[in-house]
Amino acid sequence: MSYEMIGKFRIELDKTYYLSYAGGKRELPQAQQREWNKTLQLPGELKLKEQYKIGLQNNPNVVPLRGVELMQFVKELKFIPFFDRNFDKTHLLQLTDLLVYESIKAKSYEMAMNK
Secondary structure (H helix, E strand, O other), X not given: OOEEEEOOEEXXXXXXXXXXXXXXXXXXXXXXXXXXXXXXXXXXXXXXXXXXXHOHHHOOOEEEEEHHHHHHHHHHHOOXXXXXXXXXXXXXXXXXXXHHHHHHHHHHXXXXXXX
């Protein structure tokens, strides 16, 4: 298995990671979007529990990327990643720079169009 390090975090190039970004929404297939929307009506902890069951891959607020793609973003765009406190389990990280946000949005659209 190939990997690269970002600080203390090991990024496996063939694994999936999830980028969370403010203001972003990824389009999901209708059935998945309906399932996600149902969770939004639930109260606090129950909402989080149901969203956890659905998984990050079906969360419209994150963009799934392979480790190799994540490393390309880090190297090309030079953003500073903010890792989820449970990153080893969730594979979730955030980006906060507006320039990076726009680039990720464009790249994720490009990747979605190439699938």
